[in-house]
Structures are given as C-alpha cells and as structure tokens.
C-alpha cells in the first residue's frame with residue numbers, strides 16, 4: 001500500500017476504493033432496514049410498501065455499482081476468505097469456500113426475517129405433504145418417516161433400541177414433534193425446540209409432547225443436561241450453524257452424542273430456504289471444530305418436490321467440557 005501511495009494518480013485510485021467501500025457499507029445498511037420492513041410487511045400501509053419497493057431498486061443499483069469493492073464473504077465454517085461466487089437464486093448469492101468446499105449464501109437475510117418464513121401451519125404442509133402426510137395424528141401416514149428417523153438414531157449409536165434408564169434427549173428443529181411422541185412411547189425423556197409457533201402449539205396440543213418455541217441459539221436449558229441431541233434437515237437453514245452447534249455442545253453431558261442430518265446434494269442449490277450446502281469436508285470440519293471428533297455416513301432422502309437426493313449423517317461424542325482450541329485441518 002505504501003508503494004502505491006507514492007504517485008498522485010494511485011492515491012486518487014485508493015481514495016476511489018475507500019469511497020466505494022463506504023458507499024457499499026451504506027447500501028448494506030439500507031437493505032437491512034428494507035429487509036426488516038419487508039419481514040413485517042403484513043403490518044405495513046400501502047404507502048410504506050410502495051416506498052419499500054423503490055428503496056429496494058435503489059439499493060440494488062448501489063450494490064451493483066459498488067459490489068467490486070466489497071470484501072468476499074467469510075466462510076461460515078472455516079472463516080477462510082478465499083471464496084468464489086458460484087451461482088445465485090432469486091434470493092441469494094451462493095459462494096464456494098476454496099478451503100473447505102462449503103457452499104454458502106453470502107448475503108443471508110436478517111435472522112428475524114428468515115424465521116418469519118417458517119411460521120404457520122402452511123410450512124408443515126409444505127414440509128410433510130409430499131411424503132403423504134396430511135395429519136399430525138394419523139400414525140399410518142407417519143410409519144415410514146418415523147421408522148427412518150428411529151433407525152438412523154439407533155444405527156448411528158445415538159439412542160439404544162430400549163433404554164434401561166432415563167435418557168434425556170433433545171431434537172433441534174422438531175417441527176410438530178412426531179418423533180418426540182414416538183420416543184416418549186419408547187421410554188425416552190424427549191424434548192424439542194422449533195421456531196414455528198403454530199407447529200409447536202399444534203404438537204403440544206395433539207401429541208402431548210414438550211416443545212420449546214425458541215431457536216436453539218436462544219434456548220437456556222441447564223448445561224450438560226442432555227444425553228443425546230439430534231437434528232434432521234435443520235442446520236442448513238441456520239444463519240450460524242457453528243454457533244448453534246456450540247450451544248448443543250454446552251447442553252450435552254460428557255459422553256453424550258449428537259447426530260445431524262444435512263443435505264449434501266448440489267440439486268439443493270436452488271432451494272431458497274437453505275443457507276448452507278455442506279460438503280463431506282465442511283460437515284466434518286464443523287463437528288470437529290466443536291467436538292474434536294466426527295463420523296460421516298452417506299444417506300438419501302426425498303425433498304419437497306419428491307426428488308430422491310443425497311444427504312449425510314454427521315455424528316460426534318462430547319469427550320470433554322472444553323471445546324477443542326486447536327482448529328482441525330480442512
């Protein structure tokens with residue numbers, strides 16, 4: 001930088017970059033305000049919605065003009081900056097981390113706006129009806145679904161087929177809590193958390209399960225109070241999956257185990273609900289950075305369009321109270 005500042009022309013160029021960065025910062029602030037407005041659009045007047053529409057156009061113009069001055073978004077798994085723009089969907093720009101092969105959304109919406117997408121019974125319908133599930137209570141419809149989840153918990157060593165003592169477990173992103181109800185019948189002390197208020201209430205009322213309507217990052221369970229924690233197709237939706245995993249680590253007792261199932265299929269890149277597209281490497285790195293160990297197993301699942309896609313199970317055991325300080329190699 002010192003060498004470049006030697007000539008007046010180059011100083012002017014540096015100044016231009018500085019101005020660009022400032023304007024880019026302002027553009028980001030504008031869009032966060034617009035994002036907040038949009039998240040609450042149901043409560044807005046027609047005049048406000050009209051202004052909002054044009055602010056978004058203005059933001060996009062500023063963004064397109066100054067995007068080249070912006071820093072490359074940081075990889076949310078390994079913090080590397082060597083990221084390459086891959087593609088975009090109608091909501092987000094997707095980047096590939098050159099270090100751990102994690103694909104991620106570089107411009108996620110604000111957390112509260114993202115959570116607003118998962119509200120209401122309609123989300124339950126979108127999520128479940130493609131699997132032939134139309135009712136929370138009809139056990140027949142749920143047979144295959146529950147069997148798959150139960151088998152994955154047993155096969156990955158997270159739960160045993162019949163608990164000989166009281167085992168306390170937590171499902172992150174439990175939706176209506178059908179798996180919790182099944183585990184309760186098996187003798188487990190199962191609890192869940194989910195951001196969808198209506199689904200939580202429906203599950204509690206119809207299935208008699210214990211669900212906390214709070215995102216995992218904000219849950220305040222006693223530390224080291226769970227024997228096992230599991231989560232199916234949830235971590236790819238989180239803004240900060242590593243932060244959420246650290247919270248899970250705190251809630252697990254020593255010797256406790258965790259299982260996450262995340263999609264690993266590039267066909268999901270156009271799924272606008274997903275903020276993360278894990279590779280085997282980035283999934284492993286995420287668990288190893290918190291637990292110091294990780295097992296990866298490949299699997300398949302059916303997505304909302306009824307397509308059979310690949311996913312993976314990531315499991316780990318809590319071996320000590322401290323999160324390993326040394327970063328594993330990617």
Ligand SMILES: [Zn+2]
Nearest residue numbers: 075078097100
């Ligand atoms: Zn990375």
